[in-house]
Amino acid sequence: MKMPRYGLGLISNEPVGCSLDGVEGLSPAMNSHEASSPCTRRRRRSRTVARRILGSFLAVMLAFAVTVGWGVVAQRRTARDSELLRSGYLPLVLSVDAALENQNLVSAQLNHITEAKNPADARQWIETARRLRPRIFERIRQSATSKVLTSTDGKARQMSDQIVAASGELEAFLAEDRAMLASLFEALETADAPRAKVLRDGVMAHEIAGARRTRVLKEQVESEMDQRIAAARDRERRALHSLLLLAGLTLLVGFGMTLYARRVLRPLAAVTDRARAVAAGDLTSQKVVAARDEIGELAATFESMVEAISKANEARLQSERLAAVGRMAAHVTHEIRNPLSSIGLNLELLEDELAPVNGSDEPKQLLQAIRRQVDHLSALSEEYLRLARPPQSRLEAEGLPEMVREVSSFVRPELDKAGIELNLELPEQASDVWLDEQQIRQVLVNLIRNAREAMSKGGKLRIAMHEFEQWAELWVEDTGPGIADDVRMNIFDPFYTTKNRGTGLGLAITRQVIDSHGGSIHCEPVEPHGTRFRIRLRRADVADR
Ligand SMILES: Nc1ncnc2c1ncn2[C@@H]1O[C@H](COP(=O)(O)OP(=O)(O)OP(=O)(O)O)[C@@H](O)[C@H]1O
Numbered sequence: 001m002k003m004p005r006y007g008l009g010l011i012s013n014e015p016v017g018c019s020l021d022g023v024e025g026l027s028p029a030m031n032s033h034e035a036s037s038p039c040t041r042r043r044r045r046s047r048t049v050a051r052r053i054l055g056s057f058l059a060v061m062l063a064f065a066v067t068v069g070w071g072v073v074a075q076r077r078t079a080r081d082s083e084l085l086r087s088g089y090l091p092l093v094l095s096v097d098a099a100l101e102n103q104n105l106v107s108a109q110l111n112h113i114t115e116a117k118n119p120a121d122a123r124q125w126i127e128t129a130r131r132l133r134p135r136i137f138e139r140i141r142q143s144a145t146s147k148v149l150t151s152t153d154g155k156a157r158q159m160s161d162q163i164v165a166a167s168g169e170l171e172a173f174l175a176e177d178r179a180m181l182a183s184l185f186e187a188l189e190t191a192d193a194p195r196a197k198v199l200r201d202g203v204m205a206h207e208i209a210g211a212r213r214t215r216v217l218k219e220q221v222e223s224e225m226d227q228r229i230a231a232a233r234d235r236e237r238r239a240l241h242s243l244l245l246l247a248g249l250t251l252l253v254g255f256g257m258t259l260y261a262r263r264v265l266r267p268l269a270a271v272t273d274r275a276r277a278v279a280a281g282d283l284t285s286q287k288v289v290a291a292r293d294e295i296g297e298l299a300a301t302f303e304s305m306v307e308a309i310s311k312a313n314e315a316r317l318q319s320e321r322l323a324a325v326g327r328m329a330a331h332v333t334h335e336i337r338n339p340l341s342s343i344g345l346n347l348e349l350l351e352d353e354l355a356p357v358n359g360s361d362e363p364k365q366l367l368q369a370i371r372r373q374v375d376h377l378s379a380l381s382e383e384y385l386r387l388a389r390p391p392q393s394r395l396e397a398e399g400l401p402e403m404v405r406e407v408s409s410f411v412r413p414e415l416d417k418a419g420i421e422l423n424l425e426l427p428e429q430a431s432d433v434w435l436d437e438q439q440i441r442q443v444l445v446n447l448i449r450n451a452r453e454a455m456s457k458g459g460k461l462r463i464a465m466h467e468f469e470q471w472a473e474l475w476v477e478d479t480g481p482g483i484a485d486d487v488r489m490n491i492f493d494p495f496y497t498t499k500n501r502g503t504g505l506g507l508a509i510t511r512q513v514i515d516s517h518g519g520s521i522h523c524e525p526v527e528p529h530g531t532r533f534r535i536r537l538r539r540a541d542v543a544d545r
């Protein structure tokens with residue numbers, strides 16, 4: 001296998017990509033780039049970073065709102081329970097208690113009334129106390145029917161009804177001994193001690209029975225109150241637990257959302273690293289950060305910017321190289337072209353004047369061999385000159401298929417001789433293309449010659465053309481051995497060749513020409529083996545986009 005070399009060994013072997021497309025993503029065959037192009041990513045962007053962070057924030061806020069809401073509900077319940085106890089049960093229990101006190105007072109006075117020195121005092125106490133009773137029972141009923149009790153819940157209302165009914169019955173019951181009491185006072189006034197004792201015992205028994213019923217009433221209210229307090233305590237404990245749980249959950253949600261936000265923003269670090277690497281000079285193309293948001297879009301845009309910089313760099317390097325080559329070529333050409341042409345002229349003269357020596361043509365043949373080498377050197381210097389001072393392309397709207405047919409018929413004998421089958425796949429009707437006829441002819445010859453040289457044992461050469469959007473694309477495809485990836489990177493460099501007698505200028509000039517046409521040239525492998533060159537030229541009938 002031949003080692004690649006640079007024709008003059010002057011140009012450094014910098015890696016230069018062979019993809020020279022001026023415009024990407026236009027051919028269906030080349031659409032692989034489009035998948036990651038910034039505009040596609042913009043279309044694909046579905047969840048923006050702001051929306052996702054806002055979503056996290058809302059989730060935390062929601063968890064917080066639930067916790068606070070629950071706290072408020074629990075507090076309101078506690079406040080309602082306190083209000084119920086303070087304005088409902090407490091006045092009720094106090095009023096029932098007042099009734100009990102009243103009855104105790106009456107009972108106490110009755111207890112000593114028969115032995116009292118002055119029973120009139122006791123009678124006054126008893127009568128005063130009994131006069132107060134309707135008001136006391138009225139207070140019980142008012143407390144039992146207070147708004148706070150009747151509007152709270154069914155249980156409180158039920159108790160309220162029971163108390164109202166029971167207090168009414170109790171009041172009536174207590175009033176039943178009125179006649180007996182009057183008789184007692186009468187007996188005391190008349191100092192009828194035995195009768196007074198009997199009557200006093202009767203009234204006492206009635207009062208005691210009343211006090212018992214009042215106590216039952218009080219106990220009922222107190223028990224209701226205790227139940228309420230116990231339920232409130234229970235509720236408070238549960239509310240506290242729930243609040244703690246919800247607060248924990250809120251913390252968890254907040255923590256989770258912080259992690260999520262960090263994950264969302266993590267690709268930024270990758271973009272930053274990439275920017276640092278680029279700043280340090282790494283312009284090789286990299287995989288784009290796979291985030292479908294602004295960060296992904298930023299990464300994709302950044303990558304395409306790096307790609308553009310890399311291409312511009314490459315183009316600058318190439319033109320610097322060409323300029324260096326040009327200066328040298330101009331110098332060399334200047335120095336050797338004139339001596340070469342006089343050597344050529346002199347050789348012609350010599351050939352004409354040289355007679356056969358001893359009947360042998362050998363001297364003449366030697367002169368012819370020298371002339372061939374001189375011609376080769378002249379041609380070489382012409383090539384250098386062409387590279388050094390590329391002629392300006394004069395673009396005209398021309399038919400590409402016709403030109404391909406003409407060049408093909410020109411090279412066909414040469415291809416036949418090399419055992420190469422030429423297949424043309426050209427459209428009958430095609431739009432005109434902007435081209436400089438001479439230069440594109442040269443391009444075609446270069447590519448066909450390379451293909452022929454690659455298929456030294458014969459093969460197939462296919463030249464196809466098709467149109468899409470503003471482009472006419474020409475494929476020159478051979479079934480040669482193909483080009484190794486590391487070689488393909490350099491084939492457009494001036495003086496890069498793998499051939500013994502190659503100049504390495506064919507593809508450099510070809511690319512220069514295509515560039516000056518505003519088109520592109522791309523080299524790719526063909527399965528199972530072979531090489532395809534794809535050239536794009538602008539159609540004359542479609543305005544540029
Ligand atoms: N169709 C092809 N198949 C295989 N290799 C190719 C083909 N075309 C070009 N190459 C490779 O690209 C290199 C550069 O080609 P280029 O035409 O620039 O120079 P060259 O053919 O070597 O020299 P010259 O054109 O002066 O004869 C070649 O040496 C060869 O290795």
Ligand SMILES: [Mg+2]
Pocket residue numbers: 446449450502506507
């Ligand atoms: Mg060549």
